[in-house]
Amino acid sequence: MRQVDYGSSLNLIAAWLVALLWFSPLAYALWTAIHPVAYEVRFDLTAPLTFENFIDAWAAAPFARYFLNTVILVTMILVAQFVLCTLAAYAFARFEFRGREVMFALVLVQLLVMPDILIVENYKTMRALGLVDTIVAIGLPYMASGFGIFLLRQTFKTVPKELEDAARVEGAGLFQILWRVYIPLAKPTYLAYGLVSVSYHWNNFLWPLIVTNSVETRPVTVGLSIFAAVDSGVQWSIMNAATLMTSGPLLIAFLLFQRQFVQSFMRAGIR
């Protein structure tokens, strides 16, 4: 019995150590953001507080615009993914047609070879479409997501066929069946998938870096990287203030709802 206690307190210490390590970058970001530049690398509890870094960061780069771009981007991708993946998943889950297996295999390939890797050719495609340096170009390669189609197909398959038949008897058309039967039952999947998608695209960097080059299209990540890469060296206070301002809303939303997220993952069967 005593041995177990010993083990469990060791367990607790380990858990706390890892938690502190994981939390420390955010803690450091908060520290530097609310203290003068001189305290960036000195952790003196008597250091004066300041709001200056936020003001400086806000004035130094068009973060409001970057933030807006990111919000537009993430919303656009999410809506498009929901629509396209729902339609495709429904076809895969409930229709018999020649070529279904081949098409599904093609979709699964995308789980492996994500658009992030084919940056050169996708860039050429965007150039051919005249879309370079547009927000649409950042989102387009991700809109038909293999992961989304796969997940929704799994969920739709668990929906009892009788429900669909009943709706059909009532005279519901294809889209009505989708809207009234399948989508409500797949809510947790949408939530879970939406979370993965939002956190991914909010933080995505390489592809937006390549395909954008003006203030009007740049998402926050690219804006932050340009802001950081100046000749005068890293200025953690202002950089972190900018990071907190632009990631703050997402951070707070995720922290408030994290319990629900886990539950949606559970119900969606993503595990």
Next chain:
Amino acid sequence: MRNTINLRLSWVNAWLLLTPAMILVIGFTHFPAVKTFWNSFFSTPRGKRPAVFTGLENYHYLLQDDIFWTVLKNNLLFSLGTVPTSVCIALAMALWVNGKLHGRGFMRMAFFTPTVLPLIAVANIWLFYYTPGFGLIDQIRSLFGLPEQNWLGNPDYALAAVIVVAIWKEAGFFMVFYLAALQSIPPNLREAAQLEGASSWYFFRRVAFPLLMPTTLFVSVNAVINSFRLVDHIFVMTEGGPNNASSLLLFYIYETAFKFWETGYAATLTVVLVVLLSIFSVGQFFLVDKRIHYR
């Protein structure tokens, strides 16, 4: 009669439902993949000079390109360093948060923060951690009388340093999957085990872990893919240095294509990356999948 019409209609409907998604999937995955393969046999067009067919010349160059071999080795080490560690830590985190530890609310939040913070920005914070002399790690080391250590500027440590950041970034995200899986293990299983006097370690090893196997498969395939895709922090922390000691395949592809403007050779490198990814993920799938069945 009615049935056949229905069938034909359903055939048409299915394709109508599928087409928009398939156009995009094929347009941004299969088409560029095939074109990349095709272009890997051509030279890079420059100014008014068009691309010319050069056969295997790019591949020949690849074999002789010592940077490619360094980067390939780095990437394999990066995968080896990030995949098992981040999966194990994720599992431990999920067990901690799912248990009855003090402060598990804070823990869950702490573990989850990296998922929401952009790596490109947080990499600057890690840069501070690793800075010799006044960086966080060295400030702690100096309390123990240890000398300063140049983590990122030393080829022996640079790769390890960026691996740590990748693990930090990923583990909390994977934890969510494990957590969802743990919570869906029926509670009566645990109660039954307790009644029979099984220790919690025994329960984990013989009951929970096997039940988590599908999650482990899913998470580790993702971790492998990410290990070939996650390069954001390289831009900020090392730019692949010193002398390519921390450069990864995708970062080298980016440099080749968008800094050197060698799109032909970049295509060749991309082909290697895609082949590697396929081998790894498919291999892993079969390996782990088999084990799931045997248990």
Next chain:
Amino acid sequence: MKQTRQRMAALIGAVTLTLSVAMPAQAVDLQFFFPVAVGGKAAETIESLTREYVSSNSDVNIEAVYAGSYQDTVTKALTAAQGGKPPQLAVILAVDMFTLIDEDLIVPFDDLLSDADKKDWIGGFYPAFMENSQTGGKTYGIPFQRSTPVLYWNKDAFAEVGLDPDTPPATWDEMVSFGEKLVKKDGDGNVVRWGVRIPSSGFPYWLFQGLTTQNGVILMNSDGNETYFDDPKVVEALQYMVDLSQKYGVMAPGIIEWGTTPKAFFEGATAMMWTTTGNLTNVRTNAPFPFGVAMLPAKERRGAPTGGGNFYIFKDSSDEQKKASVDFVKWITAPEQAAQWTIATGYVAPRPDDWETPALKAYVEDFPPALVARNQLEFAVAELSTYQNQRITTIFNDALEASITGEKAPQAALAEAQEKADRILKDYR
């Protein structure tokens, strides 16, 4: 989508046509890409200068586009050109000149200027800056937002160890002997302050070029198709840089991060640092001790590379656009504007007559360190720039990093780099 755009273009074309018939003196439209590489008011200043110019010149309309970093700007210009819509004017790294020529994107200024202009205007820039703007007897770029590296030193630290706080090291030997005095260790024998810091991350070639220049050797020819990486004097310079940490112990070992260098200086972790003049304002604001700014120390001679951008005029523009671009470049590099620009950003004004303006005179009187960079120009040389520039500099950087981290001996690393560079550049000879 495409159709709509074509129709739009047709419509706009028709409207422009009508307008130009109605008003013969139609304004010339210019699109102008510019990068920003320093914090502060750079973008704002360029935009306000452009507005000022447009408001007093009704015959031209300039759209100034902030394109991000230098890397973003060249990428944007190259892709826009490949898509058939290049800008008419852009500020791009001076070292990208050969790339732009190679891609057949830019035209020399010479064809657009009168003989008097060529002599008085082009001849009026510091020759050190023009080295990265001219090749084959033609001028392809006009220097803009240029900088050069200088040495900053901590006067308190100098006084603390008994050095004259107002005398920076003037030679390589002095940098070592001063450095040895300035190194401070704690009770455990661990270094808490280094003598000097020459950052070597990312683009080590730039500051290293200071050392090679001082050692009396240049790294490439002006045609941009030959490099001299394995010259014994280059090897000697690299050996000196390696020795600073390996032999004399005055500089921290390993690759030294560029981005954290100013902070290390402010924190007293180093008593001297080499970095760009672009850091002047930053150091002035944040150094908690009196500091000095000096030219880099000398070996055979003083020396430093230049850095920064050029104005380039794109080939695919109408004659009117080219002429309007030249007029705008002339105006924005004229003394009054250049002075305003230098004061706002810390970049080095590119012409001697810029420094005669009352505004700049007052500025340097108030802050004399701003003069150091200008005075150093006398000894400055072209920044490393060749055809396939990014590839060549990357090869060179890799060799420098391999030597600094002790993976390869300088001689071997540089010989290898030269061989690789030759293989690429032989197509351009």
